[in-house]
Amino acid sequence: MNITIRPEVPSDIADIEALTVAAFLNAPHTSYTEHLIVNVLRSSGNLTLSLIAEVDRKIVGHVAVSPISISDGSQGWYGLGPISVMPDYQRVGIGSQLMRQALATLRELDASGCVVLGEPEYYSRFGFKTEPSLVLPDVPPEYFQAISFDAPVPSGLVSYHESFNVQSEH
Template sequence: MLIRFERPEDADAIHELTRVAFEPMPYSNNTEARIVRDLRASGELTLSLVAEEGGEIIGHVAFSPIIIGDIEDGWYGLGPISVKPERQRQGIGRELILKGLDLLRERDATGCALIGNPAVYRGVGFESDGKLTYGDLDTRYVQRIIFKGSPPSGELKFSPAFDE
């Protein structure tokens, strides 16, 4: 498996992968593929990595700038992340996340945050201390990983691409 930056010709394959990966998920409102396209179109797709095997894209992860409270610089949001349904639970998503986090560190990012299942993201270093919020969502689902500095607090604000 090769993890690489997305190329312009990958956009349609990423869109389809994201659509099929999220389609059966009960928590999804099926906007994830549109979100990736909108992030790309707005120039807010800071990192877009694909996992490729045998010339086929089997996984994708997006990272984009976020605001936490009054902190407007240095923080990124992880997601959407997609893996081909029949290839899920094989470590592909984990490898995409770890590579993306390494690249953010190299770019001198302060940290990364996400909304997700703690049991899934704890294994790659994300945690919740209850200080980050996102609407009325239970704070244990609002997680972060800090690369430098002190733990932030406040409401997460993602790109307008995430708005329905």
């Protein structure tokens, strides 16, 4: 399977939305607002990185990266997610390729680090680990992990962009 990872272009937006809805349809721990989050991040200018994965020119994966705030004032930290892979293409390495490219691009942008909310066993494979000094309120700490890129790990409460508070259209 030949997988191409590239930045989104405007003509990809509808496909990214449909992919995100499909990817989270039967997922555990979902708010069913992931597609709305990506759209609001984009429209508010806070979608720092939006990469897609294509197989045979069909969009089968997507990852979003946006800036986060940390109460100690640390700069250059980002949140990864949502990350979506079409159900028929899951468990073949597409998500892993998106993760690796997103982290490599953040390093190229001189980011300080990145946080992620999700399954600890999956994200630890990419170097993420629980950092007791970083707290995402109301989330079990083992599901909130960070990776530092040659910067000290900050200490404080983490806030994602307000786009993550978007409510479902239903």
